Amino acid sequence: MLTNPFSRPTRTIILLVIFLLVGMYFYRPVHQVPRAFPHLDTHTLHHYLNRSEHVQRPLALMAKLQKHLQHTDCVPETKVVSSITHHYRTETKTNTVVSTMTQTALLQPTCDANIDAPKVTKEDATPEQLTVAKLRDEGIIIIFKAGAQEVSHLAIQVGTTLRYLSSHDILFFSDQQGSIGPFLINDALRNVDQKLKNDHPDFEIYRQIKKYQSTGQDILELQEDKKKGDGRSGWKLDKYKFIHMIEETFEMRPDAKWYVFIETDSYVFWDNLAEWLKRLDSKKPWYIGSEVSSNGVSFAHGGSGYILSNAAMNKLLGPEQPQGLAASWDSRMKDVPYGDLALAMALKEKGVPLTVGHPLLNGYKPSTFTYGLNNHWCQPVVTMHHVVPHEVSSVWRYERQREQLGMANTTLFADLYSHFVEPHLVNARDNWDNLSHGPTYSQQLVDELKKQQADVEKKKEDEEKKRKEKEEKEKAKENKLKSTQVKNALEINTHGAKNEIEPTPKNVQDPKDEKPKQETMGKEDQTGKEPMKAVMDESNLEAKKADAQPDDAETEESKKLDLKDVKGIDVGEDDVEGEDEKSKDAHEKDAGKEARKEDVKREDAGNSDDNESAKTNPADDLSPASHNDLSGLSKRGDPPKPRIAQQQHAHESFEKCGEACEEEAGCFQWVYYSKTCKLGSTFRLGKYVKPSDDGKVVWKSG
Incomplete structure (x- = not known):
């Protein structure tokens, strides 16, 4: 029996496929296939062309903007010169076209910054x-x-x-x-x-x-590196x-x-x-x-x-x-x-x-201002330098806070200290340089000062030894001279007595000629036995004394000059012993001036925040005051010793540097780095210093 090709299952499948194809055709996305020539909607076009908003709306907006910006030159002034309306009439519709002419003012080369700054009275102004x-x-x-x-x-x-x-x-x-x-x-x-x-x-x-x-x-x-x-x-x-x-x-x-x-x-x-x-x-x-x-x-x-x-x-x-x-x-x-x-x-x-x-007019900023005794606390601040952008913002906000609090008085150094420095002071801070200025101590400087002290002390001992030898020689000469004079006087007395008793023989010399005779005998004795120096010295004694007097004066003067040439050593001379406090204060002020001049040079070089300062020789920063603080001799002949014993070891650790600051009168802060200790007679907030690449040089402030 032959099978029907359109049997029930096959027919059902075919019908389903046809149904799906028809559905896909009717529900296809038509919007993705735009028409090449869209249909012209004459009603919409007529409404668009005949509306008046496309002219009036920009004019109203510009007038509003011009009124808002009337105090600035940034927006050109625009005026409507003429407006002409044209009417076109057809069988069914009327089209209206408005033509507008405008006149625009020329722009200024620059615009005012105060875009929204209307004129206000003093009562309304900030x-x-x-x-x-x-x-x-x-x-x-x-x-x-x-x-x-x-x-x-x-x-x-x-x-x-x-x-x-x-x-x-x-x-x-x-x-x-x-x-x-x-x-x-x-x-x-x-x-x-x-x-x-x-x-x-x-x-x-x-x-x-x-x-x-x-x-x-x-x-x-x-942009170049500031380190240059x-x-x-x-x-x-x-x-x-x-x-x-x-x-x-x-x-x-x-x-x-x-x-x-x-x-x-x-x-x-x-x-x-x-x-x-x-x-x-x-x-x-x-x-x-x-x-x-x-x-x-x-x-x-x-x-x-x-x-x-x-x-x-x-x-x-x-x-x-x-x-x-x-x-x-x-x-x-x-x-x-x-x-x-x-x-x-x-x-x-x-x-x-x-x-x-x-x-x-100042070359510093709050973190680098020098605070201390008699350091402009009550002086007004007009300018600051080396202020980076975030610091500009901070100081500007501080000024606005003062206004809100009704603080209309002048901004002083003390105000900046109270707001920017005091809240950040701590006992110790790592990776920080507080910019201390004052005596500097390091192993190199201590060794150098000890050597200077030893040289000065040795020189003084040699001079003292020479002086004693000279005094002994002069004493011996004086004793010999006295004994010679006594001997001559006795001989003169003896000859005078003989003359009274018996006449003087012809071959006996007169006592007045005794002295030349003794000189002749002294010359004869030089060929063999010891010379008679007392007789020779007697004739030249006055000349030698005259020569010795200026020599002594020159020795004393040269002693003073030599000792003063050695920095920081108390010479201990009688006439310069015990330097008074006024001279010390003047010396410290001079050292402070030199430090301020050095700060200006550092700031002009860029005030870089790198570790280059750690590589410099600490001896370059040593001021004369630092030598004076290290050591001093109270009296002549006393052994050289530091004025404060702790300062000899200040460079050994951060803690010992702090102890030296405690013992130093007028020390406010200290900084320790690379076996170097700096004491500060004034204090600053300072700046961050990153440690060296090998981690050996770390700055620490106290």
């Missing part, structure tokens, strides 16, 4: 806004100098300390033209002699910056900016009363600055700064900030002065190490001397 008003009332212009690689660091300043200042209040100068927020950055080197910029090696970094800028590369890649200090290319280039920056500033703001020049890592207390300059006369030639010196010339340290009055600027660059000052200095800069030194020299040539503004 203390920060009132401070900015004070700066404007006093005619103060702020000038920032920054390196091209440091411009990004200005962002924190623009967002905090400069947020209410406009482009009329502040100018920026750098190695390249650019901008930061709403402010324009001027190229301070654009007017330097072109041949100098093309050929001089100091401008190599400037040529690289221009190349990076033209090719869109990141200039931060040119003065050897950095940017540091060599920096000195050419100063006088050109001064000249361009005066061209752009000739009517300002005060010109305040600061750097990227400077911080300014604006209220203190305004209150200070209010007390000075801008019509007098003021050149104010924190004094440092080089080659015998005093100048204002650029990082600490310096101030020029309008009168000083006119003396330097006024219409009555020869033009082209900056250009004339381009050729001279190769012989000047610093730009701020060149500025001081230029001002000095015009008869404008430096006025010292320290400690108001």
